[in-house]
Amino acid sequence: MDMFLYLDNDTFLHRLDPRTKMLVMLASFVVALMFYSLPTLLGLTLVIVLYGMAGKTLGNLKRIRFILLMIALFSVVLWSLTYGGPTKILGPISTEGILYGIVIGMKFDIMIISGMIFLSSTKVEEISLGLVKLRLPYRGAFAFATAIRMVPMIVATSFTIAQAQKSRGLDLDSGNLLERAKKYVPLLIPTIISVIRGTNVFAMALESKGFGYSEDRTNYLQISIKKGDYAILFLALIVITVSTYFKFVVI
Amino acid sequence: MKEVFSMWKDTKMVVLVALSAGIYAAVLIPFKGFVLIPGITEFRPASALPVVLGLLFGPAGAWGAAIGNLIGDFFGSLGIGSSFGFVGNFLFAYVPYKLWRNLGMVNKDDMEPNLKSSKQIIAYVVVAILGSAACGLFIGWGLELLGMVPFAALASIITLNNSIPSIILGIPLLIVLYPRIKKWDLLWTDILPEEDVPAITAKTRTGAIAMTLLVLVGLIGGLAAAVGGGQALLYSGFASTAGNQMVVIIAGIGSIGVLIAGWMQ
Numbered sequence: 484m485d486m487f488l489y490l491d492n493d494t495f496l497h498r499l500d501p502r503t504k505m506l507v508m509l510a511s512f513v514v515a516l517m518f519y520s521l522p523t524l525l526g527l528t529l530v531i532v533l534y535g536m537a538g539k540t541l542g543n544l545k546r547i548r549f550i551l552l553m554i555a556l557f558s559v560v561l562w563s564l565t566y567g568g569p570t571k572i573l574g575p576i577s578t579e580g581i582l583y584g585i586v587i588g589m590k591f592d593i594m595i596i597s598g599m600i601f602l603s604s605t606k607v608e609e610i611s612l613g614l615v616k617l618r619l620p621y622r623g624a625f626a627f628a629t630a631i632r633m634v635p636m637i638v639a640t641s642f643t644i645a646q647a648q649k650s651r652g653l654d655l656d657s658g659n660l661l662e663r664a665k666k667y668v669p670l671l672i673p674t675i676i677s678v679i680r681g682t683n684v685f686a687m688a689l690e691s692k693g694f695g696y697s698e699d700r701t702n703y704l705q706i707s708i709k710k711g712d713y714a715i716l717f718l719a720l721i722v723i724t725v726s727t728y729f730k731f732v733v734i
Numbered sequence: 735m736k737e738v739f740s741m742w743k744d745t746k747m748v749v750l751v752a753l754s755a756g757i758y759a760a761v762l763i764p765f766k767g768f769v770l771i772p773g774i775t776e777f778r779p780a781s782a783l784p785v786v787l788g789l790l791f792g793p794a795g796a797w798g799a800a801i802g803n804l805i806g807d808f809f810g811s812l813g814i815g816s817s818f819g820f821v822g823n824f825l826f827a828y829v830p831y832k833l834w835r836n837l838g839m840v841n842k843d844d845m846e847p848n849l850k851s852s853k854q855i856i857a858y859v860v861v862a863i864l865g866s867a868a869c870g871l872f873i874g875w876g877l878e879l880l881g882m883v884p885f886a887a888l889a890s891i892i893t894l895n896n897s898i899p900s901i902i903l904g905i906p907l908l909i910v911l912y913p914r915i916k917k918w919d920l921l922w923t924d925i926l927p928e929e930d931v932p933a934i935t936a937k938t939r940t941g942a943i944a945m946t947l948l949v950l951v952g953l954i955g956g957l958a959a960a961v962g963g964g965q966a967l968l969y970s971g972f973a974s975t976a977g978n979q980m981v982v983i984i985a986g987i988g989s990i991g992v993l994i995a996g997w998m999q
Contacts, residue, residue: 682746690745
């Protein structure tokens, strides 16, 4: 089971420095947050989709489609029921509420798609090294990267424990969703214990390999800002400048 | 608060940050589709973990909750709210272990969180609610500041969504985990050198009282200002838009004040 979004392609986007991709992602968040106009957000979506296409990362949209759909759906339902507005359609539902729900749902979906493109084109090691290059202390970046790698292992451990309990007669499949969820709660404890139990050995293994020996670490993986990165950063800067101009001067 | 930074010198604490974050993220991810507020929060049984992790692993649990929440966001909801989620979830674990030690609700000679007495269980419930409220306050303030989600709706939903699992699931979880963690010498007070574990003094007690008051003033004051400004609690709160100046100021004082009160401890 592959839980990660990373797609191993050799594209222009994959070759960009992780810091560039982080800044592009942040720029997309800023622009998405600035505007409440549907055409502007549609334009931003188009730009982000083209950016994602450059890295052949849009295949992952299938994997997060449930979350995107739920966010869009909940947003429209929630805001159309509560937003109010003069043009009533049925009961509390108004045209303004539906439009506002679509806009808010779109803002969130844009940010999530942008995050997905970043994760689909950047390895965990690159994110970690990028953070170190951005002056995050190495130990923090190490904990972050290790935690991401631990997630599939923890999920696999919980499956093993569930299988072991099933073989002893625990019925995890009957009942409604809530009842089934309740049956999984006790499985949380052996999962946590089996993960935490390894702490001392893990720490010893790290120290035996010289973890924390020197602050000036060298890395096998090397990253650097190249011409392509400067071009993308320049484009991102233009987008931010134009958006700010339209937001605060024109509108 | 110095242990929050000095703990990074200790390899075992770094490992505990990674493991805590991994566990929290692994329990968060399966529920990402159970949306409560689109793009912001979802049904979170994993909220049982930060308070327990904070009480057992101290600063490592707090960093673990923050990083774990960020990793959870990586699996489908990474957005601007993730930055406030990082700090909010840090506070969700940080506030409980700080108040547990410094608020004076548990005896000085029985400070380890074994939940063997009713006094300790009451203290657990109080710190869990205050931790949940600190998380709701910070995230609610951040998204009100950005004009994205009304404070009254978001802060009240997050506080409830965090408090319920952290009390109902957190108490049995802590009772089961504590003896094992203690046996393996993994309690944060057993790992960190004595000079890195802040002593309980009049200053830390004042800091804990200030932290409690600031969480309550920020949350209750912010909610009162929001309701006064036309917002409503829980889902009814979505009828209004975010960006109320008074709410931003009051909740902001609470949010930033909690962090400053942390420095005193």
